């Protein structure tokens with residue numbers, strides 16, 4: 001099933017990112033939060049406190065993704081969220097495509113309970129890689145490589161891995177260029193931050209329920225931007 005919605009300056013595609021993204025052409029930045037790959041078993045007595053874990057498994061969000069969707073022929077830079085356990089494969093792949101990259105983090109003051117005799121999941125990496133001429137931008141005080149923000153409970157928007165507004169706003173602020181594509185947009189967190197920053201946004205999501213949530217969030221954001229402009 002495919003569908004396209006135009007909402008203000010944003011275009012949202014319902015469908016498969018691997019088929020649709022190559023047809024969309026060039027964007028200044030691809031910002032993506034694709035499926036993670038990690039051992040999501042166990043948890044023991046804490047498992048029931050990790051409500052989102054079962055939804056992550058049920059939706060296949062622990063199965064990894066095809067790295068080839070990261071394509072420097074189609075973008076000037078890329079931001080990729082990932083699980084710690086994906087870094088050893090993802091970093092060499094990205095370093096082979098882009099001349100510069102950094103590993104940044106967002107820190108969660110409310111991490112899921114400890115599991116599998118591992119460290120707490122209180123930080124999540126995101127890799128930002130860029131080509132010559134597409135360097136990160138921002139004032140000195142805005143160039144931190146980490147940001148703290150409470151993780152979003154899965155009941156908000158019915159999605160287990162929604163990125164907080166503060167995280168996406170900070171990431172978008174550090175990106176050069178005027179256009180952003182998120183091929184795994186989920187509930188549209190990247191899109192909301194992108195259109196608030198005045199950038200053109202195109203998102204892709206294959207799950208119809210999450211796609212509808214993204215449309216609603218984008219409509220609300222477009223409305224509040226229009227109201228702010230009218231009040232100014």
Ligand SMILES: C[S@@+](CC[C@H](N)C(=O)[O-])C[C@H]1O[C@@H](n2cnc3c(N)ncnc32)[C@H](O)[C@@H]1O
Pocket residue numbers: 015016017018033034035036061159161162163183184185186187188189190204205206207210
């Ligand atoms: C980790 S979530 C992204 C969550 C998003 N950052 C947010 O804040 O809501 C990854 C999303 O990619 C979607 N997805 C997985 N495979 C896809 C594919 N091949 N094409 C399009 N979307 C896909 C999933 O349905 C899921 O909503």
